[in-house]
Amino acid sequence: MQTYVALLYSIILGEGRRVVMSDLKAMAEGLGLKNVRTLVATGNLVFEARTGELSKLERRLEKAFEKSFGRHVDIIVRGADDWLKLAAANPFPGESADTADRVAVRVMREPLPADTVEALQAYAAADEKILLVDGDIWLVFSRERPSSRLLAAANHKRLGIGTSRNWNTVRRLAEMVGSRQ
Incomplete structure (x- = not known):
């Protein structure tokens, strides 16, 4: 398992609707990510997952976000050492x-x-x-x-x-x- 940081770009869903961090955390846990934590209500996740390609992890998170919240958001992932x-x-x-x-x-x-x-x-x-x-x-x-x-x-x-x-x-x-x- 490796620790990762995920940064979401602009999590405003429209007309004053923002992503609630507990919902974002639940989305990440639904992907099987472990020890998921959020920081500030601006779309910062820290979690543990199997070591793998960052681009695949970004695509998984983006797809899950779109399914959960109804809109695409770019997500940048970095490993803990890189962060x-x-x-x-x-x-x-x-x-x-x-x-x-x-x-x-x-x-x-x-x-x-x-x-x-x-x-x-x-x-x-x-x-x-x-x-x-x-x-x-x-x-x-x-x-x-x-x-x-x-x-x-x-x-x-x-x-x-x-x-x-x-x-x-x-x-x-x-x-x-x-x-x-």
Whole structure:
């Protein structure tokens, strides 16, 4: 058995309907996943399953989600070791310590190419930062602007399948999987 982290992209079902975490947990348990836990009501799962291909696990979860909740949602899965590596690679430790909600990583299904940072830089405000680490994009967002052009630019259409989590969530998921190793 291996511990995994699954990140769901946008779990709003429409007209104010959100996925209840107990229902999401029940869906995962229905697939035979073990020791299923959720973190925050934004679609974060930690569970144990037989070691296997991540893409197959993602497809199983996506199919079960669609069957259970009536809509497709992209789901990114990482093994516990990979999640701990991602958390340890945070290139913005100072900003994370000061304002963890402004630091985020867009976890990608497929690694992003090196030129992604240059393409996104055009959307960044002077106080925003972008770095690519192991194919995922790390961002520091501005507190000075009510809406970030950078945040809007770091989307599915431009970057492909992925989902963002702030440093608080990344750290707490690392704590969850680290205690199960």
